[in-house]
Amino acid sequence: MLLLDHVGKTYANGVRALEGVTLNVDRGEILAIVGGSGCGKSTLLRAVSGLDRPSQGTITLDGEKIAEPHEKIGIIFQEPRLLPWLTVAENVGFGIAHLPKAERERRVTRVLDKVGLTDKAGVWPRELSGGQAQRVAIARALVPQPQVLLLDEPFSALDAFTRTDLQDHVLALWADLKPTLIFVTHDVDEAVVMADRILVMRPRPGRLYEDIDADLPRPRDRQSAAFDFVKRRVLAALDRSLDRAVSVDDRQDKAEQGAAMWW
Amino acid sequence: MSLVHMTLTAAPATAEAAPAIRRRPSRAWLGLVLPVGIAVIWELLVRAGWSNGRLVPPPSVIFDTLWDLAKSGELWTHTLATVSRVAAGFAVGVVAGTLFGAVAGYSNLSRRLMDPTLQALRAIPSIAWVPLFILWFGIFEQSKITLIAVGVFFPVYLGVMGAIMSVDRKIVEVGRAFRLSGPALVRRILLPAVLPTYIVSLRSGLGLGWMFVVAAELLGASEGLGFLLIDGQQLGKPAQIVAAIVAFAVIGKTTDWLIASASAPFLRWEDRFSARGEER
Numbered sequence A: 001m002l003l004l005d006h007v008g009k010t011y012a013n014g015v016r017a018l019e020g021v022t023l024n025v026d027r028g029e030i031l032a033i034v035g036g037s038g039c040g041k042s043t044l045l046r047a048v049s050g051l052d053r054p055s056q057g058t059i060t061l062d063g064e065k066i067a068e069p070h071e072k073i074g075i076i077f078q079e080p081r082l083l084p085w086l087t088v089a090e091n092v093g094f095g096i097a098h099l100p101k102a103e104r105e106r107r108v109t110r111v112l113d114k115v116g117l118t119d120k121a122g123v124w125p126r127e128l129s130g131g132q133a134q135r136v137a138i139a140r141a142l143v144p145q146p147q148v149l150l151l152d153e154p155f156s157a158l159d160a161f162t163r164t165d166l167q168d169h170v171l172a173l174w175a176d177l178k179p180t181l182i183f184v185t186h187d188v189d190e191a192v193v194m195a196d197r198i199l200v201m202r203p204r205p206g207r208l209y210e211d212i213d214a215d216l217p218r219p220r221d222r223q224s225a226a227f228d229f230v231k232r233r234v235l236a237a238l239d240r241s242l243d244r245a246v247s248v249d250d251r252q253d254k255a256e257q258g259a260a261m262w263w
Numbered sequence B: 001m002s003l004v005h006m007t008l009t010a011a012p013a014t015a016e017a018a019p020a021i022r023r024r025p026s027r028a029w030l031g032l033v034l035p036v037g038i039a040v041i042w043e044l045l046v047r048a049g050w051s052n053g054r055l056v057p058p059p060s061v062i063f064d065t066l067w068d069l070a071k072s073g074e075l076w077t078h079t080l081a082t083v084s085r086v087a088a089g090f091a092v093g094v095v096a097g098t099l100f101g102a103v104a105g106y107s108n109l110s111r112r113l114m115d116p117t118l119q120a121l122r123a124i125p126s127i128a129w130v131p132l133f134i135l136w137f138g139i140f141e142q143s144k145i146t147l148i149a150v151g152v153f154f155p156v157y158l159g160v161m162g163a164i165m166s167v168d169r170k171i172v173e174v175g176r177a178f179r180l181s182g183p184a185l186v187r188r189i190l191l192p193a194v195l196p197t198y199i200v201s202l203r204s205g206l207g208l209g210w211m212f213v214v215a216a217e218l219l220g221a222s223e224g225l226g227f228l229l230i231d232g233q234q235l236g237k238p239a240q241i242v243a244a245i246v247a248f249a250v251i252g253k254t255t256d257w258l259i260a261s262a263s264a265p266f267l268r269w270e271d272r273f274s275a276r277g278e279e280r
C-alpha cells in the first residue's frame, strides 16, 4: 500500500505547490488525478516517484520510505523520452540491464508484443510516430514489473483516436500484473474510463479537494448513465475547485461547457 | 551494445541499401571535380607555354618531386616524424581535454573554479607559448608535442564541457528514474548523449593539431613535413614546398576521415538535418 502522510512541497522560489496531502492508495488500485493547471499534480507525482523530495511529510510504499527513485515505482512522462541512441528493443530493456540476457530478451519481446510493436523492435526512436513512441515508453516502464506505475498526462499530446487506443493498451497491460496506477489527466472522460477513484485537486496551495469513487464495472461503457453520472460529479467538483460556483439548475449545461473550459 | 545494433537494424536496412549504394559513388566524384579540374587546367597552361610554372609548379613536376622523395625514403622519414608528433600531441591533448571538460561539465563547482582560468589561457595565441616551451622543454620533441597538445586541448575541452552541460535534463531524468547514478549514469546516459558533439570536437582538435605541428616544425626541426617546407623555401624549391603541402592535405584528410568513419557506426541513430538525402 502506498501512503502519503501530510506531504508538502515548497519550491525554492517560494511557490507552495503542495500542502498537507494525505492519501492511501491500495495495491492494484487505479487512481486518476485531475485539477486545474498549476495545482501541483506533476509535483505530487514526481514526489511519489522519488525524483523530487517533498519538503514536508513522508511517502511510504509498504512501510518503506520513498526518498529517491525506487525499483518498485515506475514513471511515464508526458513525452516518451526515449533514448535516441538505443533501438526500440534496447530502450524497452533499459531498466532491466541487470538481468541475464535471455530473460531480458524474453521480457522485451513479450511486452513489445503486448503493445503491438514487435515489428519495430530494431528501429531507432526517430522512426516512430508519437503514439508508437509513447507505447514504447509504456513498455519500458512496465518491463521491470513495478508495483506502482505513475503516468503524468501520458496521452495528452496524442489525437483522440490514438488516446483511446492507448487507454485500452494500458488497461490490458494493467490486467496482467495489476500494478497500482496513478495517472494525471486533463481529460475527464479518460479519468472515468480508467480509474477506480478520481482525486480532484485545487490550486494555491495545491491540495486534495475531492475524492470521487468511480467504481463502475469494467469494461466501461461511455454511453451508460452511470458513466455520465460520475463524469458530471467530476466536472462539478472541478468547477468548484476553481471557485466557479454553479447553481443546481444549470449544473448540467455548465458541466458540458466545463468539459471544454476548465483547463 | 553495438553488436546488438548491427544485428537488429540489419534486417530493415537491407531493403533500402540497394539504391543508396548505387547513388553514393556519383556523389563522391563530385568532390574531386574542382581540384582535378584546376590541376588539369594548370598543367595544360604550363605545357602550352602560357606560364613558365617556376613559382607555381604544374602537377607533373610536383608528382615527380613526390616520387623522388618517396624513392629516396625521405618522404617516409619526414611523414613519420610529423605524424608521430601529431599523434603524441593529439593523444595528450584529447585525454586532458576530455578529463577537464568532463569534470567542468559535470560539476558546477569545478567549472566555477577552473573555467575562467582555462578561458584566459585559451585567449593566448598558442604560438606565443613557443619561446617558453623551448626554454622549459628544449628544442626537441617535447616542446613540439606540448605545443600540439595545447592546440588540441581547447576545442576538446570546450566541446566536452558544452556537450555535457547541454544534455537534455529530461533524458537524464530517465536515467535517474531507473536508479542510475554516478559512473552508471555517465556511461549509459551522458556518454552516448555527448558522443556526436565529442566526435566533432575531436575532429576540430585534430585540425588544430595539424596546424600546430607545422608551426612547431617551421620554428626549428631537422625532419618532418614542416621541415620540408622551410627547406624548400631556403633552397628555392617551390615544387618541394607544394609537395609537402599536398602531403599535409592528404594525411590531414585521411586522419579526419578515419575519425569520422570510425565513429559513424555509433552515430547512426542521429536524427540529423544533413541525413535527409540519405534516407527515403
Ligand SMILES: Nc1ncnc2c1ncn2[C@@H]1O[C@H](COP(=O)(O)OP(=O)(O)OP(=O)(O)O)[C@@H](O)[C@H]1O
Binding pocket: A011, A012, A013, A015, A016, A017, A035, A036, A037, A038, A039, A040, A041, A042, A043, A044, A206
Ligand atoms: N521546478 C519548479 N520550480 C519552481 N516552481 C515550480 C517548479 N515546478 C512547478 N512549479 C510551480 O509549482 C506549481 C505546481 O506545478 P505543477 O507542475 O505540479 O502543476 P500541475 O498541476 O502539474 O500543472 P499542469 O496541469 O499545468 O501540468 C505551479 O505553480 C508551478 O509554477
Ligand SMILES: [Mg+2]
Binding pocket: A041, A042, A043, A152
Ligand atoms: Mg503537470
